[in-house]
Amino acid sequence: MPGLAEQEFEKYREAGRIAKSVKEEAQKLVSSGRSVLETAIKIEEIIRSLGGEPAFPVNISIGSVAAHYTPTYSDKSLFPEKGLVKIDFGVHIDGYIVDTAFTIDLGGDYRVIMDAAKEALEKALSRISPGVSFRDVGRIVEETAKRYSLKPVRNLSGHRIDRYKIHAGESIPNYSEALIPWRFREGGVYAIEPFITSGAGLVSEGRLVTIYSVKKTKVKSSEEEARVLREAIARFKGLPFCSRWLADLGGDIDAMLENLRSKGALHPYPVLVEVSGAQVAQFEETVAIYEGSVYILTR
DSSP: OOOOOHHHHHHHHHHHHHHHHHHHHHTTTOOTTOBHHHHHHHHHHHHHHTTOEESSOOEEEETTEEEOOOOOTTOOOBOOSSEEEEEEEEEEETTEEEEEEEEEEETSTTHHHHHHHHHHHHHHHHHOOTTOBHHHHHHHHHHHHHHTTOEEOTTOOEEEEBTTBSSOSOEEOSSOOTTOOOBOOTTOEEEEOOEEESSOSOEEEEEEEEEEEEOOSOOSOOHHHHHHHHHHHHHHTTOOBOGGGGGGGOSOHHHHHHHHHHTTSEEEEEEEEETTOOOEEEOBEEEEEETTEEEETTO
């Protein structure tokens, strides 16, 4: 892996500074009875107002939903009186991405799960240095969860980040996985994100899809669908997107995206749900290893 050039590192740092400010504001927005849709839109507006771009649609995952839900314009849901709310968002500057997440415990019934995820992240971050194996970080997350009599979500993981690539092909497990070959390296940018649950410790894909990315640039489609695909390619450069971000094109964007997905043009990101229906907590920060030092970019 080549090292980061100074100008690349500075773009990551600027994206991280924006993410830190956004996170501070976003934490104030989550409250029982507030619109989930309005909250997602507001967080994305704050990102843009500070000079960044969303790296993917803001994920707002409640309760047993662990990841990959962003509200559509038809979403009328409100934050519940009780439950764990995960807010996961990314910021990019010219394709240089940072990814961060936090959990709010509405009602206070699930604080132990939230605390375990937060502690797992802190301990994982303290272990990172050049040459350390991803497996070591996974072991720390798993051991922390077990001390709370909880489980990590085994089929969700952290990941290496590259320019315009949120998941750049290397996964950082949330448990001790002997077969993981990768190590933290100079010049690498990584998202560390423990998911902790009181349930089975696995997620499965639901039927609902609200987030997509472009998979093929040309497929047989209607003129309207072809226009939507062209715009998605031009606007998002391979990054994930949602129907809200294409609403200015007019027409039934949700239906057109589903048609394009069925034709193989789009990659879907189904909502991920804990298989036993248990609550899930998540915390996440992005780190960069630059000139031998570890920088936590998003705090």
